[in-house]
Amino acid sequence: MKEKSYQLAIIGAGPAGIATAVENYLLGVRDIIILEKDENHNATIRKFYKDKKRVDKDWKGQKVELDGNIYFIDGTKESTLDFFDSVLENHSVELKTHTEVQKIVKEDDGFGVVITGETIKAKYVVVTIGRMGKPNKPSYKIPPTIRKKVDFTLESCSVGEKVLVVGGGDSAIEYAVELAKHNDVSICYRRETFRRANPTNQKDIDRVIKDGKVEPILGVNIESLEDDEGRVKVNYIGREPVSYDRVIYAIGGTTPSSFLSSSGIEERDGRPVHDDNYETRIEGLYVAGDITQESGGSIALGLNHGHAIANHLLQNDNTLRRDDDVIKVL
Ligand SMILES: Cc1cc2nc3c(=O)[nH]c(=O)nc-3n(C[C@H](O)[C@H](O)[C@H](O)COP(=O)(O)OP(=O)(O)OC[C@H]3O[C@@H](n4cnc5c(N)ncnc54)[C@H](O)[C@@H]3O)c2cc1C
Structure with a gap:
């Protein structure tokens, strides 16, 4: 088995991972x-954001003051990806794609980062794998014959379909508003209002509902799904069933519990246990970004975590600093 050695290995090239690398x-x-399992950095943004999506710095109304050196502002999906491209290009950090990390193993002099057929050695490790690797699924069963008609992103959507979006947060609203341009859309949310959404999205959803472009199904739960000759029959509680061409769930993501436990990272209430510096109970092993948040974080929060971890690492280990002649190009 071949072994390489790094000062710092970061698992996941989303905003938190890139920030941790660049701030260090x-x-x-x-x-x-x-180390990134997908073919490029920022798989969550590429897969779950609709094209031309507005990207808010203060996502879900969470006002975040940026602490670090990465100057991130409101933009679109495309401008945000370009921004992270240039952040990576301007700093010599190695990005290894198509590399899924299986687990982290604590060793005497650092960590072994286990990928298929290889173990990468690193003095410190930061886990920033987000929560969207496994989007939340409904508690009821999705019949296998209609699985292709039940999605968690807009990737397979086409035009002229009758679509149900399930969820009431910002992502669900943005999906419904976008799909309504070319489809017959309903949105089902278990609560009576879209109170959790940010003001822009609330305005957008109110407008499309008022214009009759999206049918609201509010305060309603779904009991089950059935195959209706290849369409998805949604059995609502206390309401007549309706069949759709496609159903899209936008109900957040789950904690990657098996990754955390196989790496010995303790989890409590759906989050990895860490201190104020994002260090887990295993010295030298950190967590950052969405996995540290109860119900999803934001790009700006992930950037701040990366900055905090870099400062903590350097405060505790002076030998890490190899080059004082650093040029900032952001
Ligand atoms: C639809 C939608 C819209 C959103 N809109 C906004 C917005 O407008 N503004 C905003 O601030 N936030 C928004 N967010 C939230 C934002 O995308 C997240 O908070 C942010 O991406 C979290 O960054 P992260 O680095 O923690 O994780 P992620 O961005 O999820 O990145 C994790 C990375 O780790 C990789 N990975 C996972 N497992 C492994 C493994 N085992 N080995 C190697 N790599 C792995 C993944 O492929 C991924 O690239 C939105 C989220 C969604 C779903």
Whole structure:
């Protein structure tokens, strides 16, 4: 088995992972690797954001002051991905894609990062794998024959379909508003109002509902799904069933519990246990980004976590600083 050695290995190239790498680089740390299971960085943004989606810095109304060196502002899906492209290009951190990390193993002098057929050695490890690897699924069964008609992203959507979006947060609203441009859309939410959404999305959903472009099914729960000759029959509680061409769930993501437990990271109430510096109970092993948040974080929060971890690492280990002559290009 081949072994490589790095000062810092970061698992997951989303906003938190990239920020952790770049903030460390800017403090003079070298030999940093980001391991990403997908074909490019930011798989969550690429897969779950609709094209041209507005990207809010203060996502879900959470006002975040940026602490670090990455100057992130409101934009679109495309401008945000371009922004992270340039952040990576301007700093010498190695991004290894198509590399799914299976677990982290604590060793005497650091960590072994286990990927297929190889173990990468690193002095410190930061886990930033987000929560969207496994989107939340409904508690009832999805019949296998209609599984292709039940989605968690807009990837397979086409035009002229009768679509049901399930959920009432910002993502569900953005999906419904976008789909309503070319489809017959309903949105089903268990609560009576879209109170959790940010003001722009609330305005947008009110408008499409008022214009008759989206049918609201509010304060209603779904009991089950059935195959109706290849369509998805939704059995509502206290309401007549309706068949749709497609049903899209936008109900958040889950904690990657099996990854955390196989790496020995303790989990409590659906979150990895960590201190104020994002260090887990295993010295030198950190967590950052969405996995540290109860119900999803934001890009800006992930950037701040990366900055905090870089400062903590450098405060505790002066030997990490290899290069004082750092040029900031952000
Ligand atoms: C539809 C939608 C809309 C959103 N809109 C906004 C918005 O407008 N503004 C905003 O601030 N936030 C928004 N968010 C939230 C934002 O996307 C997240 O808070 C942010 O992406 C979290 O960053 P992260 O780095 O923690 O995780 P992620 O962005 O989820 O990145 C995790 C990365 O780790 C990789 N990975 C996972 N497991 C492994 C493994 N085992 N090995 C290697 N790599 C792995 C994944 O492929 C992924 O690239 C939105 C979220 C969704 C779903």
